[in-house]
Structures are given as structure tokens and as C-alpha cells.
Amino acid sequence: MLAKLLKYELKATARWFLPLYAALVIFALINRALIQNDPSVLAEAANLWKIAFILSILVYVFLFVGIMVVTFVVVIQRFYKNLLGDEGYLMFTLPVQTWKHIASKLLIAMLWNFSSAVVGFCSIMLLIPARELGELDLMLAEFQKYLGTMGYFSISLLALAALAAGIIQMYTAIALGHLFRKHKLLASFGMYIGLNTVNQMVYMLIIPPFLNTMIPFAEPAFFTSNRLNTLILFFSITLAILAAIYYTVTNIILKRKLNLE
Amino acid sequence: MNTILECKNLSKSFGATKALDGINLTIERGRIVGLLGPNGSGKTTFIKICNELLTPTSGEVKINGFNPGVETKKIVSYLSEKTYLNDWMKVSQIIRFFQDFYADFSPEKAYDMLKRLNIDPNSRLKTLSRGTKEKVQLILVMSRDAKLYLLDEPIGGVDPAARDYILDTIITNYSEDAAVILSTHLISDIEKVLDDIIFLKEGQVVLNKTVDEIRDEYGKSVDALFREVFKC
Numbered sequence: 001m002l003a004k005l006l007k008y009e010l011k012a013t014a015r016w017f018l019p020l021y022a023a024l025v026i027f028a029l030i031n032r033a034l035i036q037n038d039p040s041v042l043a044e045a046a047n048l049w050k051i052a053f054i055l056s057i058l059v060y061v062f063l064f065v066g067i068m069v070v071t072f073v074v075v076i077q078r079f080y081k082n083l084l085g086d087e088g089y090l091m092f093t094l095p096v097q098t099w100k101h102i103a104s105k106l107l108i109a110m111l112w113n114f115s116s117a118v119v120g121f122c123s124i125m126l127l128i129p130a131r132e133l134g135e136l137d138l139m140l141a142e143f144q145k146y147l148g149t150m151g152y153f154s155i156s157l158l159a160l161a162a163l164a165a166g167i168i169q170m171y172t173a174i175a176l177g178h179l180f181r182k183h184k185l186l187a188s189f190g191m192y193i194g195l196n197t198v199n200q201m202v203y204m205l206i207i208p209p210f211l212n213t214m215i216p217f218a219e220p221a222f223f224t225s226n227r228l229n230t231l232i233l234f235f236s237i238t239l240a241i242l243a244a245i246y247y248t249v250t251n252i253i254l255k256r257k258l259n260l261e
Numbered sequence: 262m263n264t265i266l267e268c269k270n271l272s273k274s275f276g277a278t279k280a281l282d283g284i285n286l287t288i289e290r291g292r293i294v295g296l297l298g299p300n301g302s303g304k305t306t307f308i309k310i311c312n313e314l315l316t317p318t319s320g321e322v323k324i325n326g327f328n329p330g331v332e333t334k335k336i337v338s339y340l341s342e343k344t345y346l347n348d349w350m351k352v353s354q355i356i357r358f359f360q361d362f363y364a365d366f367s368p369e370k371a372y373d374m375l376k377r378l379n380i381d382p383n384s385r386l387k388t389l390s391r392g393t394k395e396k397v398q399l400i401l402v403m404s405r406d407a408k409l410y411l412l413d414e415p416i417g418g419v420d421p422a423a424r425d426y427i428l429d430t431i432i433t434n435y436s437e438d439a440a441v442i443l444s445t446h447l448i449s450d451i452e453k454v455l456d457d458i459i460f461l462k463e464g465q466v467v468l469n470k471t472v473d474e475i476r477d478e479y480g481k482s483v484d485a486l487f488r489e490v491f492k493c
Contacts, residue, residue: 004361012349082347089345093312094362095334181276260314 001096005104009078010111016074017112020067021119027060028123035129064120071116075109079171084178088260098255102171102247109167110160147232148225154232161239168246169195175253195246202242210234265290265409265440266311270320272464273306280306282464283320290408291437293454295483296444298461299491304444305342307461308411312339324409335364338407342414344394348387352380352397359401371404374430378423392419399427403434410435412443416450428454448484458483460490 034053083091083101091101125133143151173195177188214230266288273281281303288294296304309315311322313329324333346355352375359366375382378396380389389397395418402410415431416424432454435441445451458475460468467490472483479486 001362008358008361012347015349086343086345087347089314089339089341089343090347092314093334093337093339093341095331096362097331257316258314259316260309 001094002100002103005096005100006107009104009108012082013074013078013108013112016070017067017115020063020070021115024060024063024067024119024123025126027056027063028126030056031060032126035127060123064123067116067120071112074112075167076170076174078109079105080174083254084174084260092258092260099247099251102250102254105171106164106167106247110163113163113167146225147228150229151225151232154229154236158232158236158239161236161243165239165243165246168243168250169199172246172250172253175250178259179253179257199242202238206238207235263289263291266322266324266442268320268322271307271310271317271322272319273303273310273315274318279464281310281317284464284466286459286466286469288409288440288442288457290440292456293432293435293441294443294457294459295448295451295455296442296459296461297446297448297483297487298444299446302461303464304461305413306464308339308413308442308444311411312337336408338402338405338410340399340402340410340412340415342417344391344398346386346389346394346397348385350386351382352384352386352389353382355386355397355401356382359404363405365406366401367404367406370434371400374400374404377426392423395419396423396427399430403430406436406439408439410439410441410443412441414445415443416445416447421450424450448487449482452483455483460487462491 031053034049034056038049081087083105092098147154170192173192174188176191177184177186180187211231214227264287266286268284268286271281271284271286272279284303284307296307298304306315310317311324311329311333313334322329325336327333350358356368356371359371360368372382375397378400380393380397380400386394386397399412399415399419402412410431412431416427419427428451431441431443443451452472455472457471458468459466470478475481475483475486481489
């Protein structure tokens with residue numbers, strides 16, 4: 001049943017993202033063509049070129065920001081509207097466990113966040129002239145120097161855990177807000193701020209003691225790549241545990257305290 | 262085991278208001294039960310608790326021996342009073358959706374009913390009128406071979422001509438081992454199909470009898486009795 005939920009969740013959300021991705025890539029290509037054909041000789045053509053360039057860059061930036069906003073809004077809207085709005089009458093009467101509803105929303109939300117980032121990055125790559133791509137190699141070399149090959153793994157894990165925790169935290173805030181009889185959206189917003197405070201407290205309680213045990217501060221070689229990776233992994237695990245707790249809380253609320261009105 | 266639904270001392274409060282107040286009921290298979298009462302008497306609340314959309318404050322419901330959950334959802338076909346259709350699917354896609362999630366759903370039945378009610382399977386759900394949406398929902402619900410149909414105001418929003426067809430569908434579509442509970446306040450239209458009557462008033466059951474008993478004991482129709490009991 002989870003596979004079926006995922007399929008419908010993907011279908012319901014793809015109609016937002018795919019056209020936007022396509023438009024972004026097309027405008028990145030248009031900009032690329034304009035940059036490569038800069039007519040610096042003829043004054044008249046230059047003016048026309050400038051107008052076209054400004055317009056297409058504006059559209060590109062507009063699309064870029066639009067994708068970020070849509071990614072954020074769709075995450076919230078799918079959970080709020082499809083599960084806790086009128087559509088919830090259909091979803092929650094399907095013979096499917098509640099945790100699967102949450103999982104399908106979460107996994108697809110993570111997928112779109114990830115692909116929005118990839119598409120955004122690729123579109124920027126299209127804009128950068130080939131001769132400047134060497135910069136990227138330098139950046140990667142710098143990354144390798146500090147974190148080593150292990151760094152690719154630990155950073156990916158951190159991104160994944162942070163993404164999951166960030167999304168579930170929103171779900172939990174919405175589910176908690178839904179327990180209120182009135183002003184549910186306002187309550188959800190308040191709950192989100194509350195949960196953020198909880199996060200901060202957890203970090204403050206856990207991170208400094210961990211640092212103290214790991215690194216004797218007197219030591220000269222303070223940040224070795226091993227230490228940085230351990231720190232990143234430790235932080236990833238903290239986030240993953242937070243995500244698991246939020247997931248459980250959301251599941252309990254939707255299972256035992258669901259009140260669709 | 263002829264009982265399909267049983268509830269004991271079921272209560273539900275919203276803040277200070279009691280929507281349901283100690284309901285005790287037993288519904289047998291093979292019956293069509295009218296859940297009747299004025300607005301705010303607790304009809305919808307009762308049906309939503311049976312579907313796990315609301316959690317009871319106290320007491321419990323058992324459907325086929327289970328508390329509301331995945332097991333009961335497999336055998337309960339529910340028509341909500343809200344339109345729950347999303348805005349991106351076509352009629353044919355929502356039929357596919359039901360087929361995917363409910364093992365007892367028959368797409369043939371659904372397409373047959375769509376044809377009878379002149380609804381194009383290729384139209385988008387969001388372009389349908391309110392009445393047509395209600396018809397589509399009813400078609401989806403009645404195309405299942407469920408053990409219990411919970412129909413909340415099934416004929417409220419549709420025209421009288423479609424009403425007859427829908428009632429006909431409800432009686433002919435359910436089998437002897439299934440029960441139908443339908444809530445409404447359009448009693449005269451629906452009286453002829455009902456076996457049992459439950460009157461709800463301010464969250465309590467004030468009458469629970471068969472239609473024949475009502476005719477014998479009171480010498481009047483259910484509609485007339487309703488007007489008397491709930492006289493304002």
C-alpha cells in the first residue's frame with residue numbers, strides 16, 4: 001500500500017514541479033546562448049541584446065525563486081490539505097496505516113527538495129562559461145583537503161538527515177496545531193517556533209559535551225578531517241533521532257487524536 | 262455472528278458541548294437503517310467515529326468485531342457529507358484510485374452507473390458541479406462490495422430524479438450479509454427503503470424500532486412521527 005500511496009503522491013505533486021523545472025532549464029539555455037553571443041561591435045544590435053538579456057535573466061531569477069517557494073509551499077500544503085483538510089476524509093478512510101500516509105508525504109517531499117536543488121544547481125552550471133568551470137575544481141579540492149573522501153559521505157548524510165528532520169518538524173507542528181479547536185494555522189505556526197526552541201535546547205545539551213570529550217582543546221592540530229567528519233556524523237545522528245521522535249509524535253497524534261471537522 | 266456494528270456507551274464532546282451522549286446500538290446484517298434526527302443531533306459525529314475520523318471521548322464502537330482501523334476500513338464503504346474529491350484527477354483516475362486501494366471495488370459497476378447518470382469519465386473532478394461531485398462520490402461508494410455502508414446524507418444535494426435512481430442503487434447493490442446505515446432528514450423520500458429507524462436527539466437515541474413496529478404502534482408514517490417527536 002505504501003508503494004501505491006507514493007505513486008499517487010508523486011502524481012499529485014509532479015504537475016507543479018515538472019513544468020517549472022522545464023521552464024528553468026529552457027531559460028538557463030536562452031541566457032547561455034545570449035551570453036555566448038554578445039554583440040559588442042554593432043551598437044544597435046547591442047541595445048536589443050541588452051533588453052533580451054535583462055528580460056531573460058529576470059525570468060530566470062523569477063523561476064528560480066519560484067521553484068524554491070513552490071517546493072516549500074507544496075510540502076506544507078500536501079500534508080495540511082490532503083490529510084487534514086476535506087481530502088483527509090478520503091485518505092483516512094483508505095485501509096492504510098497512518099504511518100504510511102506520513103511516510104509517503106515525507107519521502108516525496110524529500111524527493112522534490114532534492115530534485116529542486118539538483119535542477120537549480122544544473123541550471124547555474126549552464127550559465128557559467130566553460131572557462132570558469134575550473135573554479136569548481138578548486139572548490140572541490142579545498143573540500144577534499146578539509147574533509148577527505150569520507151567527507152562526501154558524511155556531508156550527504158548530514159544533508160539527508162537535516163532535510164528529513166526539517167520536513168517532519170513542519171508536519172509535527174501542523175499536527176500539534178490541529179489539536180486546537182480554533183486558529184489551527186496560527187497554532188501550527190506557534191508550535192513550529194516552539195519545536196525550534198526544543199531543537200536548540202537539544203543541540204546545546206548534546207553538542208558541547210561531545211566536543212569536550214572528543215577534542216582536548218590544548219592540542220595544536222585542532223580540526224583534522226577525521227574529527228570534522230566525526231562531528232558531522234554525530235550531528236547527523238542527532239538530527240536523525242530528532243526526526244524519528246517527531247515522526248512518532250506526528251503518527252500518534254494522527255492516529256489517536258485525529259479530529260477532522 | 263449476525264451483528265455488524267455494535268457500540269457501547271459511546272460519547273463524544275467538543276469542548277463543553279456533548280455531540281454524542283452514551284449511545285448504545287446494535288446493527289444487524291441485512292438491514293437498511295435510517296439514522297434520523299435534526300441538524301446537530303449527532304448523526305455525522307456518529308458516522309465519523311465509525312470511520313476513525315473522530316476519536317470518541319469515551320465508550321467504543323466495534324465493526325465486525327474490530328475497533329475502527331485498517332481492518333474495518335476494508336469492509337466499510339463511507340460516503341461523507343463533504344466533497345473530498347481532489348482537484349487534479351479525472352473521474353476515470355479516481356475510479357482507478359479506488360480500485361488500487363479497495364479489494365472489493367468493481368470498476369465495471371462504477372462505469373455502468375456513470376453511464377446511467379450521464380457523467381463523462383474523462384471530465385476533470387474540479388470542473389464538475391457540486392451535485393455531480395456528490396453523484397460521483399456515491400457511485401464510488403456503491404461500487405464496492407462492502408459489509409457496511411455508512412452513508413451521510415446521500416441524497417441531500419441531488420435532484421429528485423437522480424434521487425430515485427440512487428435509492429434504487431442502494432437497495433439493489435447491497436447483499437444480504439451487508440448493512441446500510443444512512444443519515445438524512447429527507448425522510449419521506451427514503452422511508453420506503455428503510456427497515457429500521459433510529460431517532461437521534463441531542464446526542465441520544467430516543468427511538469430504535471423497525472418501520473413496521475412504528476406503523477403498528479403509532480399508526481403513522483415515519484415522517485409524521487419524526488415531525489411529532491422533533492416538533493419545535
